[in-house]
Each structure stands twice: as structure tokens, then as C-alpha cells.
Amino acid sequence: MSAVRNQTQAADEAIGxxxxxxxxxxxxxxxxxxxxxxxxxxxxxxxxxxAQANVAAIHYHFGDKDGLYVAVFREFASRAQTRYPITLAAxxxxxxxxxxxxxxxxxxxxxxDDGVHGCGGAILLREFVEPTHVxxxxxxxxxxxxxxxxxxxxxxxxxxxxxxxxxxxxxIDLHTFSIIGQxxxxxxxxxxLLRVSPDRVLExxxxxxxxxxxxxxxxxxxxxxxxxxxxxxxKSRSKRP
Amino acid sequence: MSAVRNQTQAADEAIGxxxxxxxxxxxxxxxxxxxxxxxxxxxxxxxxxxAQANVAAIHYHFGDKDGLYVAVFREFASRAQTRYPITLAAxxxxxxxxxxxxxxxxxxxxxxDDGVHGCGGAILLREFVEPTHVxxxxxxxxxxxxxxxxxxxxxxxxxxxxxxxxxxxxxIDLHTFSIIGQxxxxxxxxxxLLRVSPDRVLExxxxxxxxxxxxxxxxxxxxxxxxxxxxxxxKSRSKRP
DNA sequence: CATGATTTGAAACGCGTGTTTGAAACGAGT
DNA sequence: ACTCGTTTCAAACACGCGTTTCAAATCATG
Numbered sequence: 403m404s405a406v407r408n409q410t411q412a413a414d415e416a417i418g419x420x421x422x423x424x425x426x427x428x429x430x431x432x433x434x435x436x437x438x439x440x441x442x443x444x445x446x447x448x449x450x451x452x453a454q455a456n457v458a459a460i461h462y463h464f465g466d467k468d469g470l471y472v473a474v475f476r477e478f479a480s481r482a483q484t485r486y487p488i489t490l491a492a493x494x495x496x497x498x499x500x501x502x503x504x505x506x507x508x509x510x511x512x513x514x515d516d517g518v519h520g521c522g523g524a525i526l527l528r529e530f531v532e533p534t535h536v537x538x539x540x541x542x543x544x545x546x547x548x549x550x551x552x553x554x555x556x557x558x559x560x561x562x563x564x565x566x567x568x569x570x571x572x573x574i575d576l577h578t579f580s581i582i583g584q585x586x587x588x589x590x591x592x593x594x595l596l597r598v599s600p601d602r603v604l605e606x607x608x609x610x611x612x613x614x615x616x617x618x619x620x621x622x623x624x625x626x627x628x629x630x631x632x633x634x635x636x637k638s639r640s641k642r643p
Numbered sequence: 644m645s646a647v648r649n650q651t652q653a654a655d656e657a658i659g660x661x662x663x664x665x666x667x668x669x670x671x672x673x674x675x676x677x678x679x680x681x682x683x684x685x686x687x688x689x690x691x692x693x694a695q696a697n698v699a700a701i702h703y704h705f706g707d708k709d710g711l712y713v714a715v716f717r718e719f720a721s722r723a724q725t726r727y728p729i730t731l732a733a734x735x736x737x738x739x740x741x742x743x744x745x746x747x748x749x750x751x752x753x754x755x756d757d758g759v760h761g762c763g764g765a766i767l768l769r770e771f772v773e774p775t776h777v778x779x780x781x782x783x784x785x786x787x788x789x790x791x792x793x794x795x796x797x798x799x800x801x802x803x804x805x806x807x808x809x810x811x812x813x814x815i816d817l818h819t820f821s822i823i824g825q826x827x828x829x830x831x832x833x834x835x836l837l838r839v840s841p842d843r844v845l846e847x848x849x850x851x852x853x854x855x856x857x858x859x860x861x862x863x864x865x866x867x868x869x870x871x872x873x874x875x876x877x878k879s880r881s882k883r884p
Numbered sequence: 885c886a887t888g889a890t891t892t893g894a895a896a897c898g899c900g901t902g903t904t905t906g907a908a909a910c911g912a913g914t
Numbered sequence: 915a916c917t918c919g920t921t922t923c924a925a926a927c928a929c930g931c932g933t934t935t936c937a938a939a940t941c942a943t944g
Binding site: 445446447457458460461466467 | 900901902903904905
């Protein structure tokens, strides 16, 4: 066995196993501390204080601070997606508008949850701004699938609104980023909003109205004739015999 | 004279004055380093290396790292606004759609400029995510005026699209944040986009199409009947005799 | 040229960080 | 009870950080 205990073994033994309990407490404390301030601002001493463990335990169980962060990412990223799946409020076969609303809702709930289910989301959004060594894995396993899911919804909406119109990847991405930008704004700018518009920060009370607004704002834009310029294919089609 | 030389005196003497030149070099190097990684990640050693100055010079001219950051903010915040005013592409008397487009364009240009004119913008957007001791001053002198300017444009657009409709502050803010969210997404998420969609990051080539998209996307949404729910005033009016 | 003020520099300090070390405690098996 | 493996602990280490100190260099003035 490698110098660092593998996760399956440790997870299996966590129940009732004091030593595996230390590892689990470190993971959960680390998730909170990383979610609050990001990888760099988080300190092993603060993590160990919250976990009531020795700083050497981090090195024993995870190798180093980097390894701990990777373990946290792997442990909690899927929890966020499981607790708040993008199918939270719509089935995959539902119409695109309902799926869009569900997607927005799920992301907003992940951002609001500052418990263990939301840590993955907070860490993810922190990587947007301040990437670390887990960005590649995170991009591959979380970000791309999430963006592809939203791209599919956007494509579907644009095709409905503009039948026969050839869509480019760039056009789909522009709309996709407009939607994501509206959502992540509430997390990325939360510290600022707390200062300049404290009654507008994302909370339980206003989450659904904000989700509804972002959904309707985006649907209206996508359905409008104005949101797509002249199609390159349309232009080139005029040249075809 | 106070222990820290005041800015007016130093700025006046910067031309041809070797000692004031050190101060100016420190300010410009600091602006770059703060813009790149934020206040916390920036080190006085890196700043002095770039400025070719001694670390004690920071303490002599600015008091400490905090004081340097304040000086940088004051020096460069106005430069960003001067170089890329929100009236960049529209006069204050132009119709609201043109003013919106100009507003979006100005912010995108500030975000793209990684020279001395853009440092203020980069530092500002960094404060959204990771506020420091200048947040209060920044909120008062830069953020609020900027948000109020956009709120006025949004109000104007909503009133045109929904005549007779009573607007709440919350409704205006929802639309305002949707617009800001789409814009700042390109700065806040740049490190991530460089990894998952490198051909979509904000650059000179695609800045105007992105500005146009955000403007049209937002205009379409604002003009749609869907973007505003039932008016509270409308509801209460129905009860009046 | 001398003097005083200003500015810069090298070196060190104190602190907080992540990591390492070696011993102690604990648990399992015989 | 002994032995061995696992886990935890206190303490220390090495490093980088922001800040401070005191001397040297520079500049301005009479």
C-alpha cells in the first residue's frame, strides 16, 4: 500500500473506526476552510484546529496540503452534484425552458449551501477565479459536462426560436456564457454585494425569484430575433447555386 | 510633513525628480502585481523587484503594504474610468440602448487592458471576489456610481418597454445584475475559460462581438413581456375604487 | 565645504506558513 | 506479555512574508 492510505479503504473503515474518523473530520474541516477562502488562504493549522487533529495527520493521511485539496475535491464535487442535480426541477425529457430553469435552480442552490453539500460548488467557483492544481481534473469531470449540458439546452432553445438557422459553436457559447455569468455573479460578487446591496445577496428567500428572473431573462433573449446576428451559413447559402 | 510624503507633492516632483521617480515606479509596479494576483498574493518583494527599488522604500513612501494598495487604488481607479468612460461610444443624451452598449463596451475594454489603464478595473473586479480595506472607499467612489449609472439605463429601458408599469428597486436590480454578471464573467472566469474554452476568452478580436451580444441579449430580455412578473402596484391598483 | 534633510540600501527581525521528525499511544495478533 | 504495525502528537525546522533598523548615499542650502 502506498504511503498515503487509499480512499476506499479509509471510507470503508470510517464507520466506527477512530483513525478513519480523523481522516473524515480532516476532509470535512478542509472542505469548509477551502470553500471559505480558497486553497491559498486556507491554512493547515486552521483545518486541523477545526478537525481537532494534529497537523502531522494531514501529512500522514494525504501526503501534503495539495493532496488534501485533491481529496476534498474528489469527495465533495460529486456530493454537490448529487444533492443538487441539474434535473432538480425538471426531467431530462421535459421541454428546454423547464430544463433551463432547473439548471439555474440547481446551480443557485449549490452556491447557497454552505454545508458539506455546497462545498464542492464553492470550491468549483473559486477555481474559476483562482485555479489550482485540480483545475484540469475539475474541468474534465465537472465543468465540461456542466457546460455541455447547458450548451445542449441552449442549442435546443435557439433551434426552436430560429428554425432552419445554422448555429455556430461561438453563438451557442455566447448565450451559454451569458446564462452562466448571470448565475455565478451571485457567488463571485457576494462579498461586494454584501457591502453595496446587502438586501440583494442570494439567500433562501430570494433564490427562487432570482432563478425565475435569470431563466425568463435568458429565455426572452434567446427567443428574440435580436440575439442572433446574420448567419454565416445564411450568408454563404446565398452564394450557392 | 507627515511621515509619509503626500501625493500631491510627490506627483508634482515626479517629472525629472529621481526620488519621486522611485515612488512612481513603485506605484506602477504595484498596480501590475496587485492586478495580476490580488492584494494577498502580491508580495512587497515582487513589487520592489519590478520597480527596482528597495523594500524599505515602500515603507518610506507609503507606510506599509496596505498604504501602498490604497495609493494604487486612488491613482489607477480614475485612470480606468478616464481612459474608458461609460460614454465611450454614446453621448449621455443618446437613446438608452446606445448608452447600454457603450456601458458594456467600456467595461469590457477596462477588463481587457492589462496596461496601466486597466489596472484599476482589474483591481476593482478582484475586490468583488476578495475585498480588502479599500472596499468601502471603492464602493463609494466607483462601484455605486457605476451601478447607479447602469440602473438608470435599465430603468429607462424598462419604462419604455412597459409603459405605465410601476417598477420596484428589486426588479431594476435583478436586470442590472444580469447585465453586470454577463460582463464580469469574462474577467472573473478568465483563468477557467483559458483552460476549457481558450478560443472564447475576451480578446481584442472578439471584444466588440461580445459587447454586441451582451447588449442585444439584454435588450431583448428587457423588452420582453416575460422579464417582468405581475406588478405589485398593478395588483394593488386593481383593488382601488 | 559643511551641514542638515531626504532617500535608499543591506541586513536582520518577528511571525506565520507547510513540512518533517522521532517518540508515544494505540490496536491487533500470537 | 510481547511484538509489530498504525496512528497521533509535540516540537522543531526551513522558508517566505511584511516590517524595522541603522548606516550610507544623495541632494539642497548657506
